[in-house]
Amino acid sequence: xxFVYSQQDFAMGTxxxxxxxxxxxxxxxxxxxTVSDRYASIVSVxxxxxxxxxxxxxxxxxxxxxxxxxxxxxxxxxxxxxVFSSPSNHKEKHIKRIIxxxxxxxxxxxxxxVLKVPEGHFWVEGDNSVSSLDSRSFGPIPLGLIRGRxxxxxxxxxxxxxxxxxxxxxxxxxxxxxxxxx
Amino acid sequence: xxxxxxxxxxRSIAREALDRTxxxxxxxxxxxxxxxxxCTPTLVYGPSMLPTLNLTGDVLLAERVSHRLGKxxxxxxxxxRSPVDPRKSLTKRVVAMGGDEVTFVVDPRNSERVRTxxxxxxxxxxxxxxxxxxxxxxxxxxxxYGLIEGKMLCRVWPLDxxxxxxx
Numbered sequence: 643x644x645f646v647y648s649q650q651d652f653a654m655g656t657x658x659x660x661x662x663x664x665x666x667x668x669x670x671x672x673x674x675x676t677v678s679d680r681y682a683s684i685v686s687v688x689x690x691x692x693x694x695x696x697x698x699x700x701x702x703x704x705x706x707x708x709x710x711x712x713x714x715x716x717x718x719x720x721x722x723x724x725v726f727s728s729p730s731n732h733k734e735k736h737i738k739r740i741i742x743x744x745x746x747x748x749x750x751x752x753x754x755x756v757l758k759v760p761e762g763h764f765w766v767e768g769d770n771s772v773s774s775l776d777s778r779s780f781g782p783i784p785l786g787l788i789r790g791r792x793x794x795x796x797x798x799x800x801x802x803x804x805x806x807x808x809x810x811x812x813x814x815x816x817x818x819x820x821x822x823x824x
Numbered sequence: 825x826x827x828x829x830x831x832x833x834x835r836s837i838a839r840e841a842l843d844r845t846x847x848x849x850x851x852x853x854x855x856x857x858x859x860x861x862x863c864t865p866t867l868v869y870g871p872s873m874l875p876t877l878n879l880t881g882d883v884l885l886a887e888r889v890s891h892r893l894g895k896x897x898x899x900x901x902x903x904x905r906s907p908v909d910p911r912k913s914l915t916k917r918v919v920a921m922g923g924d925e926v927t928f929v930v931d932p933r934n935s936e937r938v939r940t941x942x943x944x945x946x947x948x949x950x951x952x953x954x955x956x957x958x959x960x961x962x963x964x965x966x967x968x969y970g971l972i973e974g975k976m977l978c979r980v981w982p983l984d985x986x987x988x989x990x991x
Contacts, residue, residue, distance in 0.1 A: 672853040675853075679860060728970070729947070730947075732970035761908050761909075784910065786907060786910040
């Protein structure tokens with residue numbers, strides 16, 4: 643039997659192939675977007691405000707895994723590294739470490755007085771104090787600005803590993819009955 | 825009739841179950857993307873936006889495109905994540921944007937005292953339409969623009985109030 647394909651058959655075949663490809667891309671895009679919004683995503687870190695934890699040398703940018711499960715209950719601990727929208731420009735995102743949670747008292751060496759972190763807010767600082775724009779300039783910021791918590795460094799391979807929660811001696815005091823998670 | 829023979833087609837049942845699950849998963853992803861990036865219905869209740877919104881609850885359609893493009897301005901009713909409790913969202917009206925001066929009655933129930941504040945860059949000043957029963961920027965200060973989650977488009981329920989929010 644001989645099959646003769648007309649010009650129309652060929653055009654229909656190409657169109658349905660294109661449609662199939664478009665549908666597949668669309669589906670993959672939807673799934674990828676959902677996973678990245680609700681579960682975890684990978685972001686690149688720019689700047690040296692979190693040295694030496696991220697970008698210890700200025701030549702490469704680290705890639706980190708950001709988990710979004712924390713956005714369900716907004717329960718964070720001191721020392722968590724989080725990604726948040728900048729309070730002065732909603733299009734920018736910053737990565738810093740949580741130093742104070744609601745109710746904590748914060749005092750810095752160059753300030754004479756202490757400041758209480760208001761309800762629903764938190765205090766962030768970069769590990770590299772000299773080159774970090776953080777709560778020491780813009781004050782405590784609402785927890786609602788947080789977009790995720792950094793759990794692991796995924797690139798470069800020699801620095802792959804979990805991001806540890808480092809708590810130093812600050813804040814001055816925190817609420818004793820606040821539960822710490824993980 | 826033995827269960828583990830070829831009387832029951834386990835493989836095709838498993839494949840069909842997997843297909844159906846995949847369809848449900850894809851639908852849920854579509855729902856998530858639509859709710860987060862296009863528009864979402866929200867249930868709003870409370871006295872702070874009277875008379876624009878009812879006390880007992882309205883379902884409003886919130887569009888989630890304008891705030892990403894920076895198109896939210898004074899007079900818009902917006903969905904905002906609460907700066908006091910991040911697990912809650914508020915519905916208030918934007919009164920002033922960053923850089924504007926806002927004059928407001930601090931506590932209208934008890935005194936006529938007025939204050940004027942300049943809203944910092946990147947922040948907005950939100951107030952409920954019912955200033956006698958609203959906890960808003962007059963109590964917790966200007967909120968960062970990044971907390972805005974959507975702009976209210978129209979009322980969907982109750983049906984007799986269907987349509988635009990301006991009365």
